[in-house]
Amino acid sequence: MRVRNRWRLLIGFIAGLAALAWWQRSTRPLSRNMETVTSIRTRYEADVWQRLAPDLRQAGFDTFPDRLAILACKIPRRLTVYGYRDGWHQIKTYPFTAMSGLPGPKLREGDRQIPEGIYQVGYLNPNSSYHLSLQVNYPNAFDRERAAAEGRTQLGGDIFIHGKDVTIGCIPLGDPAIEEVFILAAAAYPQGIPVIIAPDDFRQQPWTPPADASEWDIRLYTGIQTALQAFP
DSSP states (O other): OHHHHHHHHHHHHHHHHHHHHHHHHHHSOOOTTOOOHHHHHHHHHHHHHHHHHHHHHHTTOSSOOSOEEEEEETTTTEEEEEEESSSEEEEEEEEOSOOOSOSSOOOSTTSOOOOOEEEEEEEEETTOTTSSEEEEOOSOHHHHHHHHHHTOOOOOOOEEEESSSOOSSSEEOOHHHHHHHHHHHHHHTTSOOEEEEESSOTTTSOOOOOTTOOHHHHHHHHHHHHHHTTOO
């Protein structure tokens, strides 16, 4: 009996050490190389405010807006950020630093197309390989519905707005620009941040259906064109 009790004590002691080690690991701070949205805001927010203050004040904002929208147009290769204050107000426009694919929606993995449609920012990535990034929630419900009707299954994903100057289907803005967009998005997140990606700016070049336009194309581009009307 004494031997059995000793074994029980030993097993209990080992289990206690294992529990203590697990607790220490679970409460230990992340690696110093791992960033968080908070750490990125701490690092860049003051500098970004200095850079954006003239644009923000011209748009009528004394602080970073708590509602944000992002519009990207592929042919002119530009992305514009809007803040909301009794309506949408343009804050700043950024050029793409690289381009992948052609006008037209993304249909499958590996086609190198930037999606087209009405999306949302899924999450902010402070540890991007491309400095910083915002994930775009492609494929959305419309993309999946269209793919199901057409028998497509490999739709791809991992679409981001990011830094640097390379892309295989994302929207790169360069590092200083993505710092600004990231900080703006962080101030508005987790409220929904719409991301409208269009082949062209339909406010200046209205879309008219070509003779061979499919029902899906008409739904997609009339929806984008209607959504763009909210933004001056």
